[in-house]
Amino acid sequence: MAAQLLPGLERKLKAEITGDVMFDRFSRGRYATDASHYQMTPLGVVAPRTVEEAERTLALAREEGVTVLPRGGGTSQSGQTVNQSLVIDCSKYLTKIYEIDVGEKRCTVEPGIVLDDLNRALKPYGLWFPVDVSTASRATIGGMAANNSCGGRSLRYGTMRDNVRSIDAVLADGARAHFGPVHAGLSNLPAGSPLRPLARTLLDIGLREADAIERRFPKVQRRVGGYNLDAFAPNAPEHNLAHILLGSEGTLAFSTRIELKLSPVLGKRVMGACHFGSFYEAMNSAQHLVRLKPIAVELVDRTMLELASEIAMFRPTLKAFVHGEPEAILLVEFDEGEVENQRRLKELAATMGDLGFGFDKHGAKWGGVVEVTDAALQAAIADVRTSGLNIMMSMKQEGKPISFVEDCAVPLVNLADYTQRLTAVFEKHGTRGTWYAHASVGCLHVRPVLNLRQEKDVKAMRAIAEEAFAMVRDYKGSHSGEHGDGIVRSEFHEFMFGKELVKAFEEVKDTFDPKGVFNPGKIVRAPKFDDRGNFRYPPGYAGQEMKTQLDWSAWPGAGGGFQGAVEMCNNNGACRKIEGGVMCPSYRVTREERDVTRGRANSLRLAITGQLGPDALTSDEMAETLKLCVSCKACRRECPTGVDMARMKIEVQAARAAKRGLSLRDRLVGYLPRYAPHAAKFPALANARDRYPWLRSLSEYLAGLSGRRTLPQWRADVFDDTLASLPHLPGHVGEGANDNEPREVVLLADTFNRYFERENLDAAATVLHAAGYKVHVAKPVDGAKRPLCCGRTFLSVGRVDEARREAERVIAAVEPFVKRGVPVIGLEPSCILGFRDEVPALIKSEGATLLSMHALMFEEFLVREAAAGRLNLPLKPLAKRALVHGHCHQKSFGMMGAVERILKLVPNLKVETVDSSCCGMAGAFGYGADTIDVSLAMGELSLLPAVRKADADTLIVADGTSCRHQIHDGAQREALHVARVLAMSLEGGKRAANSSSPLPLAGEGARA
Ligand SMILES: Cc1cc2nc3c(=O)[nH]c(=O)nc-3n(C[C@H](O)[C@H](O)[C@H](O)COP(=O)(O)OP(=O)(O)OC[C@H]3O[C@@H](n4cnc5c(N)ncnc54)[C@H](O)[C@@H]3O)c2cc1C
Ligand code: SF4
Ligand code: SF4
Secondary structure (H helix, E strand, O other): OOOOOOHHHHHHHHHHOOOEEEOOHHHHHHOOOOOOOEOOOOOEEEEOOOHHHHHHHHHHHHHHOOOEEEEOOOOOOOOOOOOOOEEEEOOOOOOOEEEEEOOOOEEEEOOOOEHHHHHHHHHHHOEEOOOOOOOOOOOEHHHHHHHOOEOOOHHHHOEHHHOEEEEEEEOOOOOEEEEOEOOHHHOOOOOOOOHHHHHHHHHHHHHHOHHHHHHHOOOOOOOOOOOOHHHHOOOOOOOEOHHHHOOOOOOOOEEEEEEEEOEEOOOOOEEEEEEEOOHHHHHHHHHHHHHHOOOEEEEEEHHHHHHHHOOHHHHHHHHHHOOOOOOEEEEEEEOOOHHHHHHHHHHHHHHHHHOOOEOOOOOOOEEEEEEEOOHHHHHHHHHHHHOHHHHHHOOOOOOEEOOOOOOOEOOHHHHHHHHHHHHHHHHHOOOOOOEEEEHHHOEEEEOOEEOOOOHHHHHHHHHHHHHHHHHHHHOOOEOOOOOOOOOOOHHHHHHHHOHHHHHHHHHHHHHHOOOOOEOOOOOOOOOOOOOHHHEOOOOOOOOOOOOOOOOOOOOOOOHHHHHHHHOOOOOOOHHHOOOOOOOOHHHHHHOOHHHOHHHHHHHHHHHHOOOOOOOHHHOHHHHHHHHOOOOOOHHHHHOOOOOOHHHHHHHHHHHHHHHHOOOHHHHHHHOHHHHHHHHOOOHHHHOHHHHOHHHHHHHHHHHOEOOOOOOOOOOOOOOOOOOOOOOOOOOOOOOOOOOOOOEEEEEOOOHHHHHHOHHHHHHHHHHHHHOOEEEEEOOOOOOOOOOOOOOHHHHHHOOHHHHHHHHHHHHHHHHHHHHOOOOEEEOOHHHHHHHOOHHHHHOOOHHHHHHHHHEEEHHHHHHHHHHOOOOOOOOOOOOOEEEEEOOHHHHHOOOHHHHHHHHOOOOOOEEEEOOOOOOOOOOOHHHEOOOHHHHHHHHHHOHHHHHHHOOOOOEEEEOOHHHHHHHHHHHOOOEEOHHHHHHHHHOOOOOOOOOOOOOOEHHHHHHO
16 A cells, blocks of 8 residues: 655644544555545545635645545545545535525535435425435535436436536635636626636637537537536536536535535336336337436346346345346336326337337237336335446456446437447457446446456456447447546547547646646546556455455455455445445444445455555454444345455454454453353342442443443343243143144243343243243253353454354254254344354354254244244233334344234234334443443434333333343333233233243253
8 A cells, every 4th residue: 555654744634623634544545445446545534524624624735735635425436536645525524504495496515415315304395406326325415516426317307517506616726716607708707706717718618619519529418528618618508617517526626515406306106117028129119218208217137137136135126016037127217296197107008019019929029018106116126226236246256347338328329239239349358247227318337247357357348448438439429428537437538529628628627726636637637547556456466365264155365255255345335324224333423434334344355455564454453443343234234245244343353362362341241151150140249330330430441341331230030941930821832733743942042131131031932832832942962051152242252263162052952953943943133143144154064054044033933933824822912002123133134024023913013113223232332431422322323212202101122132221221211022022912911920831951852
């Protein structure tokens, strides 16, 4: 990593800026990539708190002769958001909405606000900002403006250029300027305005180059390449100076305030999913379908459908709208009001019929329209469509789909020919690509699969680019139709626009930024797009060999595939979303790039490839990088490419523990299952820490356990595997079954429920027993006195060897059962789901595999039995409402449906699930003196306010022991495990009491 230290600049910035100033190698590494295949390490990073601080940063950079790179979400695909400059990150603090003018349908915002956040704020006014980029959850308005971004509905709403009214910006010399409409003769610009000379130059160039602009600027709507000189040609409809900044990629000025045009929110829409039996026919039909004036026509091709069908969460959606086996589907969307929508749908069906398509026809003209009027299904289909790129990127091999001809746009009449010819070019170069996205505007996305670590594939990339752009030029299309120029397209401007216009682009740059301060090397004077020195994987890039603990063999690269798994992050930034789903909960509080999966993956990649110096993997900086990762496993499910940071963190913790040993806190957490039997013998003593403030302070001082948190309370009546104290309930083994065979289950008591909340285990056994199951309790078979434990606490501190030992004990105990197909049921998500996730990656044995197949959460098992018609529980009404919070691992494994379904068996119970991310407790995370503030803030994001709002009669339900603790601490409410809710319902509302129902133990069963 280039290490040009700038102590003077860093010192001055730290003295003058209250925002974040980061010059360390880890931080710089995290800002060295965007969603392109390039990597350029910045000199440093500043996240200014205010626009004034941003201005001060620019001034200090100017004084030091340093170039600057403004940055939003860093989701650009063309390399425009990487440079060896001082990065100014607008996304953390510059997120203000200055004003919303509902009457005028306009608003003004700071550049760092994320599109989804803005639209959430606008929704109550019935307005939205309609440039609906796929990256809406993390793309900032500043980044969108500088890229002249466009969304799926650009057919109706156009690009940013059509939706920005004005921009306030800081110029290269520090002057502030307001870029807005100007009158002919610049009469509305005051005499001393710094914009006067710039505007004059732009208008002069526009006049001088009018002919070249007319000839060489593509006429397609999707043209974002070069500077928008056409806005200053004499025939332009208006002269708005802001247009020069739109698409200028941070090369001309730093935007500080952006005025936007707003639109009324979309109404109830309808969608026609037009099926085609041939891809060519689909492309050829797009020109006819747009005549019906839809708001979008989006393509999903066969490969995409197949890839999506391999992803569990997309399968139900595909089932709902895909008919037969189409080669391509065009999703045609209308938003014209109820009656007109229906008429347009009919017209669409008629047009498809006129074009010769029918589902009953076989051969080339097979096809037709599937109508989608349900809003939820439309959203789910849109999700499949917008996840298109990421679905493709989820391939694990070294070769990946590469973005460089990704967004060429051609006139619709040429679309079929263009796609056919480009597919042939791919084939000629031994690769392939999947087509998707904006058929309506002739801007289809396609990424050929290439391995940019290999010279031959880099050569293929150039050859494909040259052939593709030549075709696009012949069609009078645009080689840069959506994602901007960056490094990828700028080199080709001369070929596309001609020498004369490129000179004019340079003149614009030099007029605005004579010293080349702003994002140099983009749009003009760019490096070669295939200069491997600028690649994320440059020549000589290699992973360092390391001994890993888990199985990473599904991926390529060093560390048994660990490298390949880390490299799965393509920097698309989906982990930066702050609403919906779970990922990445700590980022939602801190808003630091360090605290998203992307930041962590980038740090890991740089570390294991030796770019962060020796021993970076076990360094304090790496520990800091992963400190706020709560191992929620949300990334495993929600990251479009499946980056599983929770699992990677185990490797890092293991490497660090091996090298540096464990801290006292880690020992206390990790070894809990070992000392718990002893602590439980003296509960009063073990609980003393919470009673005496001085002991709390001491534990904080010595072990880093926050004195502000109570610890779980030890008790004498721990669960002892005997079930001897359970109530004798109606029902007996086998009752409720359709046959006379008793059905068996194994109950696995986890450490937390065993020692701290045994009533959950009692309740589960009671319910299972009442449902007619023979309940065995898993018991050690190795002769050791200590009870079984899944090993989770050891995993969390990096003692993988101990975790493996514990897991092996469980496997030995339950193996005779799982061999017979008997389910192993647990209550704690992080425990039971570990047997399906980490344990198979840790232990290669038949027992581990069988356990992974038969380990079930309590509710999951019951839902399965209910679906098979085997569940007969005499449940009675209990309460009117249950508010459920899902444990992160339940969400990660898509298990919340099971929780809801099983609770709905309770008569009259209305079940609502809080739309919450992680509760914030996350095992030991919430106890740390250094993490408690973030932990509490995470709880406050949505869970705790929702619980506080619930009335006293509402049942609060949470299956995770940590979640219950957080709810107790943060909202002073008792949360119940779902097993307890069912047990209470069985008893007509009473809490499950003790009884004596002697049931066999797993260990005994195994021996029998
Ligand atoms: C999966 C995926 C899907 C995408 N889909 C779309 C899509 O549908 N439509 C689309 O148009 N794009 C799309 N993109 C590209 C990208 O997401 C958009 O261009 C987005 O608008 C970039 O926003 P950002 O905040 O990430 O900008 P960044 O990448 O952070 O920055 C973009 C440019 O803006 C400049 N910039 C940022 N802030 C300022 C400022 N204050 N002043 C001056 N310059 C500034 C930067 O220097 C850079 O040149 C997609 C990308 C990915 C990875
Ligand atoms: S971690 Fe996943 S979601 Fe985040 S940027 Fe990387 S690939 Fe995207
Ligand atoms: S495990 Fe959770 S906190 Fe950690 S990176 Fe993944 S989503 Fe973020």
